[in-house]
Amino acid sequence: MDYTFHWRPVWKRLPELIEAGLLTMEVAVLAMLLGIVLGMMLAFIRMSGRRELTWFATTWIETARNTPALLQLFFFGFGLGAFGVHLSPYVIVLCALSFNNAGYLAETFRGGFQAVPDTQVRAARSLGMTWGQTYSRIIIPQVLKIVYHPMTNQMVWSVLMSSLGMLVGFRELSGETQFAASQTFRVFEFFAITAVIYYVIVKLILGGSFLIHWKFFRKGEG
Template structure:
């Protein structure tokens, strides 16, 4: 093997790589922040008496869970573009991953809502609380306790899926920065090895942080 490793090149590129890490994390967080209210709406619509809402929810979940995430991103970036609706790389990536996150989290929220005791709702309504107040102050906090770790898993998944942004021209996330340096220096192994380690450490950081936060929030 005649390959000579040149880790010094990667060392000089670390500031840009760390900037890419921050952008990757920001993208993933954005998809979760947008995905949670969408997933709650989808979960509620799935049990709605309105057939149109049930159909929309079921269709969304089925597409999100049974087609590749890359397909969903492509449909936003290239599909809408072919219809004359131009969407930039980052919004397309966020929209595609958000669509995916909402589909997966909708089932988690739906399951959590179904095990919620109805007696608590009747007790809250008997005290004069409105429907929105019951949902916000009684139901949602307990549901969030159940779906906290699924949300954490989906955040890790969103971090990893954000690497797909490179195929729609995104250049400022970790994978985009890594690819740019790879093209300029041809040091494929070094840059992608470091990028892989960064993805791994970022995922572990999120997992450990969520576990510590969960232990503090849900101690009882």
């Protein structure tokens, strides 16, 4: 083994890497929020039973779940380019991640809705609540509690998937690392530190998720 590790170039770039790590978190969280909204809509559409709409939602969900995230990313990046739609790397990654998150979350939400008994809807309705009130105050809070852990997992996946942004020229943590590595030729060192940063980000998110769970859902447990 005649390789000398050079860590100094990495330390010099560390502030930039951490800043890029924040960008990673930003895009992952945004994609997650969009994914939750879209996934909720897809779940509702799929449960509504209208044929054309169901077909649309099913296509979305099955495509998101059965093709690689990288392919979806390329689709938003290069595939749309064929129609003259050129998006910035940030938007490409955000769209692809939201698309993917929505597909997975829709199935999660559907399972969650099925776990809440139908009688709850009827009970709330007979108490004089409107549909909107029933769903926003009775059903969805229960569903969110049921699907909280799968949602946390999806959030972690969202962070991990955002690393694919480097392949469409997005300068988040991975893209920044590749850029810095190509300038200094210390590929191993840079990617080792990046791996550590990703580990820390994932742990931060799990910690945050635990705190949110403790704050909102601790009542009525045990």
